[in-house]
Amino acid sequence: MARDIQDHYFKLAKKQGYHSRAAFKLIEIDDRKSILHKGDAVLDCGAAPGSWTQVVLERIGRRGRIVAVDLQPIMTAGEDRLQTMQGDFNLIEPSELLEFIAGRSAAEDAPPRRFDVLLSDMAPSTTGDRLIDHYGSIRLCEAVLDRAREVLRPGGRTAMKVFEGEAYPELLQRCKAEFKTVKGFRPKASRNESIEMFIVADGFRPPPTDAAH
Numbered sequence: 001m002a003r004d005i006q007d008h009y010f011k012l013a014k015k016q017g018y019h020s021r022a023a024f025k026l027i028e029i030d031d032r033k034s035i036l037h038k039g040d041a042v043l044d045c046g047a048a049p050g051s052w053t054q055v056v057l058e059r060i061g062r063r064g065r066i067v068a069v070d071l072q073p074i075m076t077a078g079e080d081r082l083q084t085m086q087g088d089f090n091l092i093e094p095s096e097l098l099e100f101i102a103g104r105s106a107a108e109d110a111p112p113r114r115f116d117v118l119l120s121d122m123a124p125s126t127t128g129d130r131l132i133d134h135y136g137s138i139r140l141c142e143a144v145l146d147r148a149r150e151v152l153r154p155g156g157r158t159a160m161k162v163f164e165g166e167a168y169p170e171l172l173q174r175c176k177a178e179f180k181t182v183k184g185f186r187p188k189a190s191r192n193e194s195i196e197m198f199i200v201a202d203g204f205r206p207p208p209t210d211a212a213h
């Protein structure tokens with residue numbers, strides 16, 4: 001039965017022109033939690049092959065913008081609302097990430113625009129050892145939260161993938177300290193045997209030292 005559901009998403013992705021079945025995870029997250037809005041600036045981390053990027057482009061309207069980053073080449077292209085960057089998310093300077101969405105502030109002396117939404121479907125290269133993979137995933141989430149302080153606007157939203165395990169409650173605690181509302185969410189399109197889930201959070205509250213910048 002579970003395998004039937006996975007085949008269903010695989011076939012549906014092909015039929016609807018998405019690069020992968022992962023598209024349906026973001027579709028379900030957004031349908032349920034409403035994290036993508038018209039005109040949003042979105043940072044999509046771990047974007048390859050590019051199906052989340054496709055979904056974001058469908059949902060942010062003509063005035064929205066998206067920066068998509070991955071170690072691997074991203075197949076979604078040919079959109080003036082999209083900038084793709086190949087590289088390690090941790091090694092790309094915040095100013096580089098923000099450049100594409102800059103210049104849209106009302107006044108010249110206004111602070112640089114930040115992202116409205118920070119997405120991460122990043123996953124470590126899996127080893128098959130659940131504990132190692134779990135901590136690899138936790139490290140990626142911590143890096144996303146560190147980077148949020150520099151690139152996400154106060155009040156902003158996030159959805160990020162995490163492999164569940166012993167450090168998950170601590171990660172959730174950090175999210176609760178930094179966002180107003182935080183929920184764990186497991187989309188139907190996630191493989192049944194997978195330990196992945198998504199933390200969906202709204203109302204980013206940058207720590208005071210960062211808010212002053």
Ligand SMILES: C[S@@+](CC[C@H](N)C(=O)[O-])C[C@H]1O[C@@H](n2cnc3c(N)ncnc32)[C@H](O)[C@@H]1O
Nearest residue numbers: 022046048049050051052070071089121122123
């Ligand atoms: C599950 S795939 C993402 C699927 C994508 N959301 C889609 O819908 O097509 C996970 C991705 O995370 C990327 N990734 C892992 N660590 C990364 C890092 N440090 N920087 C950038 N991308 C990373 C991997 O290269 C891989 O392509």
